[in-house]
Amino acid sequence: MNITTTLIVIALIAWCTQIIFSWFQIRRFNHAFLAMKKGTYLGVGRSQTKRFKPRVLIAISLDENQVVIDSILMKGITVFALPKPINQLHGLSVAEIIPENIFPNDLACQNALAVALTAKK
Numbered sequence: 001m002n003i004t005t006t007l008i009v010i011a012l013i014a015w016c017t018q019i020i021f022s023w024f025q026i027r028r029f030n031h032a033f034l035a036m037k038k039g040t041y042l043g044v045g046r047s048q049t050k051r052f053k054p055r056v057l058i059a060i061s062l063d064e065n066q067v068v069i070d071s072i073l074m075k076g077i078t079v080f081a082l083p084k085p086i087n088q089l090h091g092l093s094v095a096e097i098i099p100e101n102i103f104p105n106d107l108a109c110q111n112a113l114a115v116a117l118t119a120k121k
Contacts, residue, residue: 021079029057029074032083037070039063045115047108052077056112058086066094075109 001009036042039061047056054075061070071086088102094117103109 018079025079025081029072029083032072032074033059036061036072039069041066043116043118045112045117047112047115049108054081054108056106056108058109058112058116060086060089060113060116062094068092068094068097073109 033044036059041062042059043062044057044059046058049055054077057074059072060068063069068089068091071089072083073086074081074083086102089097097113097117099110099113099117102113
């Protein structure tokens, strides 16, 4: 094998590995999303970030009184990001949620939370 063939094989292996890891990440998010407490509204927001900055995905569930009953946050550059609950949101009504106060130093999280709440404000 020459160097070109070797580089092509390495690139194909890396590409297939990325596809597999991405599938696992989507699967983890879907399991966390389906395990959320169901309310009258289930919103998902994603940050609009540039390359090489962590992407943020936030899902929130509201009850009939517009109070957050469950939430998850996935943040990371790699496929190893895990969904975590956002405990400071639980029990707040939509009117009380100010993304800048929840995530004071994280613009990407603020944007994702605002998108997740857009249909309810």
